[in-house]
Amino acid sequence: xxxxxxxxxxxxxxxxxxxxxxxxxxxxxxxxxxxxxxxxxxxxxxxxxxxxxxxxxxxxxxxxxxxxxxxxxxxxxxxxxxxxxxxxxxxxxxxxxxxxxxxxxxxxxxxxxxxxxxxxxxxxxxxxxxxxxxxxxxxxxxxxxxxxxxxxxxxxxxxxxxxxxxxxxxxxxxxxxxxxxxxxxxxxxxxxxxxxxxxxxxxxxxxxxxxxxxxxxxxxxxxxxxxxxxxxxxxxxxxxxxxxxxxxxxxxxxxxxxxxxxxxxxxxxxxxxxxxxxxxxxxxxxxxxxxxxxxxxxxxxxxxxxxxxxxxxxxxxxxxxxxxxxxxxxxxxxxxxxxxxxxxxxxxxxxxxxxxxxxxxxxxxxxxxxxxxxxxxxxxxxxxxxxxxxxxxxxx
Amino acid sequence: xxxxxxxxxxxxxxxxxxxxxxxxxxxxxxxxxxxxxxxxxxxxxxxxxxxxxxxxxxxxxxxxxxxxxxxxxxxxxxxxxxxxxxxxxxxxxxxxxxxxxxxxxxxxxxxxxxxxxxxxxxxxxxxxxxxxxxxxxxxxxxxxxxxxxxxxxxxxxxxxxxxxxxxxxxxxxxxxxxxxxxxxxxxxxxxxxxxxxxxxxxxxxxxxxxxxxxxxxxxxxxxxxxxxxxxxxxxxxxxxxxxxxxxxxxxxxxxxxxxxxxxxxxxxxxxxxxxxxxxxxxxxxxxxxxxxxxxxxxxxxxxxxxxxxxxxxxxxxxxxxxxxxxxxxxxxxxxxxxxx
Numbered sequence: 001x002x003x004x005x006x007x008x009x010x011x012x013x014x015x016x017x018x019x020x021x022x023x024x025x026x027x028x029x030x031x032x033x034x035x036x037x038x039x040x041x042x043x044x045x046x047x048x049x050x051x052x053x054x055x056x057x058x059x060x061x062x063x064x065x066x067x068x069x070x071x072x073x074x075x076x077x078x079x080x081x082x083x084x085x086x087x088x089x090x091x092x093x094x095x096x097x098x099x100x101x102x103x104x105x106x107x108x109x110x111x112x113x114x115x116x117x118x119x120x121x122x123x124x125x126x127x128x129x130x131x132x133x134x135x136x137x138x139x140x141x142x143x144x145x146x147x148x149x150x151x152x153x154x155x156x157x158x159x160x161x162x163x164x165x166x167x168x169x170x171x172x173x174x175x176x177x178x179x180x181x182x183x184x185x186x187x188x189x190x191x192x193x194x195x196x197x198x199x200x201x202x203x204x205x206x207x208x209x210x211x212x213x214x215x216x217x218x219x220x221x222x223x224x225x226x227x228x229x230x231x232x233x234x235x236x237x238x239x240x241x242x243x244x245x246x247x248x249x250x251x252x253x254x255x256x257x258x259x260x261x262x263x264x265x266x267x268x269x270x271x272x273x274x275x276x277x278x279x280x281x282x283x284x285x286x287x288x289x290x291x292x293x294x295x296x297x298x299x300x301x302x303x304x305x306x307x308x309x310x311x312x313x314x315x316x317x318x319x320x321x322x323x324x325x326x327x328x329x330x331x332x333x334x335x336x337x338x339x340x341x342x343x344x345x346x347x348x349x350x351x352x353x354x355x356x357x358x359x360x361x362x363x364x365x366x367x368x369x370x371x372x373x374x375x376x377x378x379x380x381x382x383x384x385x386x387x388x389x390x391x392x393x394x395x396x
Numbered sequence: 397x398x399x400x401x402x403x404x405x406x407x408x409x410x411x412x413x414x415x416x417x418x419x420x421x422x423x424x425x426x427x428x429x430x431x432x433x434x435x436x437x438x439x440x441x442x443x444x445x446x447x448x449x450x451x452x453x454x455x456x457x458x459x460x461x462x463x464x465x466x467x468x469x470x471x472x473x474x475x476x477x478x479x480x481x482x483x484x485x486x487x488x489x490x491x492x493x494x495x496x497x498x499x500x501x502x503x504x505x506x507x508x509x510x511x512x513x514x515x516x517x518x519x520x521x522x523x524x525x526x527x528x529x530x531x532x533x534x535x536x537x538x539x540x541x542x543x544x545x546x547x548x549x550x551x552x553x554x555x556x557x558x559x560x561x562x563x564x565x566x567x568x569x570x571x572x573x574x575x576x577x578x579x580x581x582x583x584x585x586x587x588x589x590x591x592x593x594x595x596x597x598x599x600x601x602x603x604x605x606x607x608x609x610x611x612x613x614x615x616x617x618x619x620x621x622x623x624x625x626x627x628x629x630x631x632x633x634x635x636x637x638x639x640x641x642x643x644x645x646x647x648x649x650x651x652x653x654x655x656x657x658x659x660x661x662x663x664x665x666x667x668x669x670x671x672x673x674x675x676x677x678x679x680x681x682x683x684x685x686x687x688x689x690x691x692x693x694x695x696x697x698x699x700x701x702x703x704x705x706x707x708x709x710x711x712x713x714x715x716x717x718x719x720x721x722x723x724x725x726x727x728x729x730x731x732x733x734x735x736x
Contacts, residue, residue, distance in 0.1 A: 017544055025622040038705060127622050128701030129613065135446035201614050201700045204707060377548075378704040381622040 014041055021049050025127050025381045028391040031368065035377055043372040043380070045365050047394055054396040058355040063089055063324050064315075066352065068159045073359060074393040075156050077116040077336045079108045079148075081393070084333035084342045085357075086161040087242050091329035092346055093163050093322075095294055099244075099286040101165035106243040107281045108151060108160050109333075110274040114185070115144040116336025117225075117267040117274075117388075124264060124385030125196060128205055133196040140188050143181050150174060162313075163322075165291035169311030175282045182275045189268060197264060206261035210371040210383035213258055222367060223360045224338020226387055229266040230258035236334035248280040260386035267388070323350050337361055337388055361394035411674070417513040421676050422653060422683065423502040430649050430690070431642050432464040438694035439463075445698035468638055476634035479541070486540035491636045494533035498646040500526040505653050506581045508663050508671060508678030519580045520658075524568055527609070527650055530643070531557040534618070537640070538628030549627020552705055553618045556608060559712030564605035566720035570598040571658045574727035580654075584662035591659035594730060598723035599659040601716050606655060608708065610648035612693050614700035615708055622702075648690055656685040 015035040020026025030046040054073055058066045070085055071078035083105060090096065097105070118141040125133025145155045150171055152158040160166050196202050212222070217230035227234055235252045237245040253269035255262035289296060291313055296304055298318055307313050324346035332341045338360030347353040364387060371383050409415055417423055436451065440459065443450030451460035478484055504523040506512035516522055531553050538550025572578045574595055575586045583591075592599040608615045619627045629640035656662060663682040671678030703711070 015544070017548075024625060125701070129616065129622060130701030131442060132446050132698050133701075135448060139447050195699065199700070201703060205701065205704060376704055376706055378617075378620070378623055378702075378706075 019380070020046075025384065027384075027389070028395070031380075033372075033377070033380065038376050038378075040372045040375050040377055040380065043368050045368040047362075047365060047391065049395065050392045051395040052392075055355050055357060058352055060351065062320050062350045063322060063352060064162065064319050066355065067162065068157060070357065071157050071159060072392075073357075073396055074116075074335065074337070074361075074390060076119045076390070077112050078156055079105075079112045079158050079160055080116070080333060080335040081340060081359075082159075083109060083161050083242065084331045084340050085344075085355075086163055087331035087333065088329040088342045088344045089163045089324065091331065092324050092327055092344060094325070095164045095292050097161075097165045097292060098289050100169075100288045101161075101290045101292075102244040103247075103281050103285050104151075104166045104170060104290060105161050106245060106248065107170075107278060108148060108158065108166075109243060110277045110281070111144050111148050111151075113274045113336045114271050115141045115148070117271050118144070120336070120385075120388030121192070121196075121264065121267055124382075124388070127381035127385035128202060130196060130199075130202065133192070136188070136192065136195070140185065143184060147174075147178060147181055150177065162319075164295045165289070165313075167313045169290045170285065171311070178278055178282055182278060185271070185275060189271065192268065197268065203261065205379075205382050206264060206386065207259060209260045209375065209379050210386060211257070211259045212367065212371060214256075216370065217258065220366050220370065221363050222338075223363050224335070224388075225266045225270060226263055226364055226367065227338065228252065229255045229262040231256045236332050236339040239339075240332050242331070242333060244281065244284075247284065248277050250277050250280075260382055263386040263388075321350050323348060324352060335360055337390060337393065338364065357396060359393045359396060361390045362396070364389055365394050413511045413675070414513045416676055417505075417507055417511065418499070418502050422505060422507045422679065424499060426683070427499070427502070427646055427649055430687070431645050432468070433461070434645055434649075434687075434690050434694060435464050436461050437691055438697060441691070441695050442698045471635045471638035474634040476636055477631075479543075479631055481542045482631060483540035483542065486536055487631075490533050490536035490540055491632065491639050494530055494537065494643055495639050495646075497526060497530045497533055498643050498650070501650040501654075504580070505650070505657070506584075506662075507682065508675045509581060509585070509666065511675040511679070512581065515581075517577070517579045517582075520568060520572060520578045520583065520654075523580070523650070523654060524565060527647060528557070528561055528565075530647060534628050534643070537632070541628070541631040543631050545624040545626075545630045546628050548624045549618055549620065549630065552620065552624070553628060555705060555709060556611075556615070556617055559709045560605045560608035560716075563601055563712055563716040563720050564609060566717070567598045567601040567605060567723050568654070568658065570595060570720065570723040570727040571602075573724060574598075574730050576731065580657050580662075584657055584664060587661045587664065590661040595723055595726050597719055597726055599655075601719045601723055602655060602658070604716055606648070606651040607693055607696065608712070610651060610693070611644045612648065613697045614703045616702055617705050617708055620702070648693060649686070652686040652689040652693070653682065655689050656682055660685045660689075 013036055017033045017035065018030060019033055020030040021028060028050040032044040032046060034041040054070060057069055067082050067085060070082050074081040118137045122134045122137030125137060148158060149155045151174065152160045152168060212230045214231045217227050218232055231254055233252050233254050238252065250273045253266060253273060255266055299307065303314060326346055326348035328345045330343045332339055340360055341358040343356040344352050345354040367387055372380060419425060440450045451463035453463065454460055454466045455462040478487060501523040503514045504516065504519040534553045535550045538546040538553065571583065571591055575583045577583055577586065611618050629637060632640055663679050666678050667680060670680060
């Protein structure tokens with residue numbers, strides 16, 4: 001590792017390429033790639049092209065309105081990206097979601113995770129110019145988006161979890177639709193295997209490429225599937241008890257190899273686990289309200305009856321001006337890309353005094369610097385794809 | 397009377413193989429149709445595999461078949477930008493050279509018995525030699541662009557040429573040994589058994605070399621969109637960019653014709669009535685075979701991603717080069733056993 005980092009930079013024989021921000025596979029960022037012949041000497045990830053001052057914007061609006069704002073960080077995984085925030089606010093407000101709400105949160109989180117992983121697999125596919133994997137993954141993502149729409153009313157910007165519970169109850173006949181989607185996805189994963197993951201051409205591009213050793217992974221503070229593919233069994237769903245994860249059984253798959261191939265298979269294994277969680281959640285779904293009694297009581301009786309009978313929460317004005325009690329709270333959650341961390345400080349007003357968020361992509365971006373040197377230039381998109389890095393999330 | 401004579405003379409000139417073959421069939425006009433339809437077919441095949449509909453916007457009723465024509469028209473009317481920093485004469489000249497070299501092989505390719513513009517006992521070598529000159533023009537395109545990505549692409553083109561050229565030549569010459577001739581017309585006439593059955597190793601190696609040469613997946617390394625955007629063509633715009641894109645398909649078309657002649661018995665069985673009507677029409681089956689070969693090559697896009705440059709080089713020298721030599725050996729055995 002040290003030897004790789006100490007490779008000479010600059011000099012006559014070094015060829016400097018600027019990949020991005022206008023480049024087919026750079027994403028919304030720039031990489032300064034230095035080559036010696038066909039071999040990468042160094043890669044500098046230059047982030048910040050889609051920095052939207054999320055933390056500062058969050059200070060300027062009422063707490064409840066921060067949720068739809070921060071969804072935009074990772075719009076492909078919008079429930080997982082905000083559930084940590086909702087947990088932190090709940091800690092400040094001292095309110096607990098009822099069991100049914102916790103299960104519903106788990107349900108949407110796992111649907112989001114599958115969609116997020118499919119997005120990652122698809123992008124990784126097109127980075128090898130494997131258009132079929134790209135189209136398949138993005139097409140099959142649609143199944144989960146429609147299911148999420150059925151549950152929440154929105155394909156991407158769900159704003160489903162709010163302090164005290166969720167916004168909508170489970171719709172009629174959802175379990176059958178979910179089961180159908182799971183069966184379809186199980187069949188498709190086998191086809192993915194045949195066309196992509198076990199395709200000799202793809203294996204040749206991924207195997208032994210961009211190896212992240214276990215100790216390096218933990219030293220660099222890498223999170224999510226990239227960490228687990230290096231053999232570290234860490235998952236915020238286990239580390240921090242939130243939603244209904246302590247009540248369902250699931251495995252945290254890991255791989256020992258730590259190469260690009262392991263990272264790709266890691267995502268497929270996690271999709272399988274997510275589907276198993278969805279099945280369990282739908283089987284064990286407790287009955288009862290989907291929103292905390294404490295808040296339901298604040299609603300006028302007529303509206304309360306309407307909410308409970310239709311299973312849809314209408315926001316009364318009282319929520320918009322809800323005051324966050326003075327204090328601090330932290331929370332973390334496992335997104336598709338890895339662990340997200342929130343720290344809220346409140347001075348007792350209706351807006352957060354300070355909101356700090358550390359996103360998984362921000363923690364993983366360091367890998368570009370460490371994994372690339374020593375590899376062929378054509379490995380650049382292969383490794384990039386395998387990392388499932390999402391610039392808007394890192395830039396916030 | 398004079399007018400009639402001139403018209404007849406014009407028609408006879410147009411129908412002479414020396415003009416008809418390079419300009420109409422199997423040359424320029426057919427190549428253009430191939431270009432338009434094969435790219436459309438490629439997109440439709442990929443769409444079918446990928447659960448999409450593919451191009452439908454232009455001529456929706458006919459499955460969007462004229463989409464490529466629309467794209468080509470757009471290229472025509474697009475500004476052709478010559479960058480300030482490029483080597484202007486070479487920048488403009490190189491694509492023209494490339495296109496010329498890509499069309500030249502049709503001068504050596506017979507469409508039907510006795511119907512070829514240049515009759516030569518070395519027509520196989522001639523066709524191969526001309527196709528192998530195309531990369532030089534592409535190299536020039538990349539180099540004169542004075543763009544980092546274009547130069548990377550040009551270097552890749554050079555490397556790839558080294559990887560496949562020997563493979564293509566040796567596997568084709570293996571068939572020359574088997575048939576005892578380097579004349580493509582003779583080669584077809586001597587195929588009592590199609591070449592693909594006679595020497596399957598040679599057919600396979602030639603096929604791989606042809607995919608590498610025409611830069612189709614899994615070997616579309618020179619364009620390498622995900623790394624070097626469009627490689628040597630990155631600075632080109634307008635119709636010249638279109639030519640750059642079409643170059644690969646022209647090469648593929650020429651190679652598919654060669655493949656059909658060498659391994660798929662060419663125009664045999666010859667449709668006699670059509671041949672008697674006009675000799676070039678006897679090449680219908682040859683064209684059909686070549687078209688099927690092309691469809692198979694473009695189908696590979698739905699199955700594969702892209703190999704790495706060093707992997708392609710290694711495959712070329714460590715796998716396909718020895719296999720090509722083996723195919724020569726097989727041909728020698730075939731010859732000794734007394735096939736011909």
